Every structure is written in C-alpha cells, then in structure tokens.
Amino acid sequence: MCLAIPSKIVNIENNVATIDVDGVKREASLLLVENPKIGDYVIVHAGFAINKINEEDALESLKLLKEAASLIFDNDKQK
C-alpha cells in the first residue's frame, strides 16, 4: 500500500505532475502538497503526492548513522 520510493516531479500541468521513478513515468495529483515545483522529490500514495522529501535531512540522517556505526567499529580496531 505504501510505496516509499521518492518520485521526481518532471512536469506540472493543472495541478497534476508527471513523476519519474527511476525512469518510469506516471501521473500524480498535487492537490495535497504546498508549493510543488519541477525537480522536487515527492512520496506518492494512491496517485497523490503526499509530501516533499527533504534531501538535507536524508543526507544528514545517513551521515549521523554512518558516523555512529564507524565510531564503534573504529574503537574495536583500537582494542
């Protein structure tokens, strides 16, 4: 039910976006999101974009996770 792959908005016409998921194009209504723009990544549920993905947060979370993980393993190596 919850397809979680972020989709890129490549075109907008009458509040309907053409979205691109790894090369596959389909349509999604933009009625439920504020200020959608071409180039935004959105999560699409049942034919509607339901939010925009925050790339900064995505990268920040990954960075923190990797740092936490390597910290432990670096400590192991020093033992």
Next chain:
Amino acid sequence: MSIKHLHEYRDPELSRKIIEQIKRTSQKKIRLMEVCGTHTTSIFRNGIRSLLPETISLLSGPGCPVCVTAQNEIDAFIELARLDDVIITTFGDLIRVPGADSSLQNEQAKGRDVRVVYSTFDAIDIAKKNPDKKVVFLGVGFETTAPTIAASILAAHNLNLNNYFVISAHKLLPPALITLAENPETKIDGFILPGHVSVIIGVEAYIPFFEQYNVPCVIAGFEPIDILQAILMLTKQIEDNAAKLENSYKRAVTFEGNPKARSTMNAVFETADAAWRGLGNIPLSGLKIKKEYAAFDAQKIFDIKLAESEEPKGCACGEILLGLKIPPQCPLYKNKCTPIQPVGPCMVSSEGTCAAYHRYHDTQ
C-alpha cells in the same frame, strides 16, 4: 534526493553495522510491534527477523487497512456490487477478501461491475464516462489514504457529479495504539510507528498517546536501514528505561505533518466510532462523511445497514492483528487458508501478516 541516496538506505554494510549495534545494546527480552503493514512486508523481504538477536521479537500490528476492515463492512461492499446500476471502484487488495458468502472478485466473475483503480481520480473518470450508472468507491485506508478520497469527493462536488459516491470505512491509527497499549495480553515494549500515516499526521499527533502510556515509540521509514535504525533506537530507549517519542524518518515526516492533506480530509470527514477486525469497537477511530457532503455518502444514499456478521470460523486474524498469535499458530494457516484460497484478510492482502509469512517465512 536521487535514487543514489535510496540505495544508501539499502546498504548491506551499514545494515550489518547497525545490526551489530543492536546486538551489543540488547540485553532484555523485548517485544516490538511494527504497526504498519508495509513495514511487515519490508521486514520479511529483507530478512530482518532472522538477523536480530534472540532477545528481540517483532510483532506485526493492525496496520494493513484491508485486514482490519470489519467483516460486516466487507459484506456491505459485496451487497453494493450486486446492485444492477452500480459500478464498484476499489484498490486492488480488497476484491479477494471473502465475505459471508462471496467476494467482490466472485461477483465480478458473475458479471457484476467491479473495477480496480490506481487512484480515486480514476473512479471520478469512470463516473464521468458512465452518467447512467452509480459509481461507488470503497473508502478503506488510514490517514494516508483518507485525504486522497476526500479530494475526490471535493472534485465530484466541484464538477457537480451526481453519480459518484464513497462508502467511508476509514480507520485512524492513534486510537488503535491506545487499544493495543491497554490490552493486558499484548505486552508491547515499543512501537515502530508507521511512515506514511505519520507523513500526514506528523509527530505531534502521537504526543497525547505517548504522554498517557509512556511507551517507547519511533516513527520509521520503509528501507532496511530505516527499520534497523528504529529497532536500535527502541532497544536503546528500553535498555535505558527512558521512553521517548522519536522520529527516524525525518526526510519525510515533520513535526506538524501535512496540514494541507489534513485540512482536505477534515473538510469532508468527521471522526466517528469504528469497528475493527480483531480490535473491536474503538471510540472515534473512524471517519464518516460530513452532512455537507451527504449527497456523496454511499451509506446514506444506498441506505446501507451494517449487519451482525461472523468472522470466518477458526481464523486467527483477530489475534494476529493484536500480536497475540503468529500465523503458524492458526489452525487454518497453509492448511485451509492459502494465498490462492484465503479464508481471512490477513492472507489476502499483500501486506497481511499471514501472506508475508507464507511468502517469506519458511525460506528464512
């Protein structure tokens, strides 16, 4: 965010490191529940259960919308499909759920007009193209889906469509958490909260639940790294005896959620009591169509009375949805109940716990 970052959320090396952290952190025997059906599927598909230490049990909760739809609602959908001038429109999973004496798929095979759609706007198009028919959309889903169905009612209203109707069998997630927390048998030490319901309702919607029950809660995304991270965060909270409400899916979920989607939902629907399969009646856990939009309310237009109806004999879906049983403990599992011939909804929906067990469990 490019697909490249998505791959990073599936990185096996990082997964291995997080699993190692979980193993080092986990001392107590704990029971964590993933409330959302998409989490259940992802946990199985990625083999996460088999990678966790024996101290951690993962239970699947009531977050598969088709699975928690009450038996009498399924029967009402089937009755509607039998009306001559009606076209039923629905998302796919629902059509195979057995009712008392049929399913939507059976009715379709007998010549009734049942159509699977991708979006509610497809149903609106069908209504436009069939002005002499009554098009009914079966409104099943949580807070993620309800705004999309509300948007279709607003669109029908603006288009002056008088042949589009919705039967609202929606369910709301936070009231179900209360039922799970209050049940003395469930003994859940922490909740992996759903990703996309949370996209809509935001972190703030869980605060009243969290403050009342003080149970560890982490909102999670759907990739393996997301789920492992949530399990690690919950394990730490439990080991430290410090329950928190945390969000590990910040790239998609904000504190306030999606106000535009919620205002669309609230324009059309109001909360109402609802009956859940397995969980029973939960106060204010459903949505009904407001009076202003009564012209689109299939329940009123077709005068649908929900009858008393029995759940299939021997089916343990109810206990499975509460985390009290796992599918192999059901006498029907893999015996009378298979994905080809399902008895209960948990075997029908691709997100159902029984279907996930059937597909993945024996291979792990």
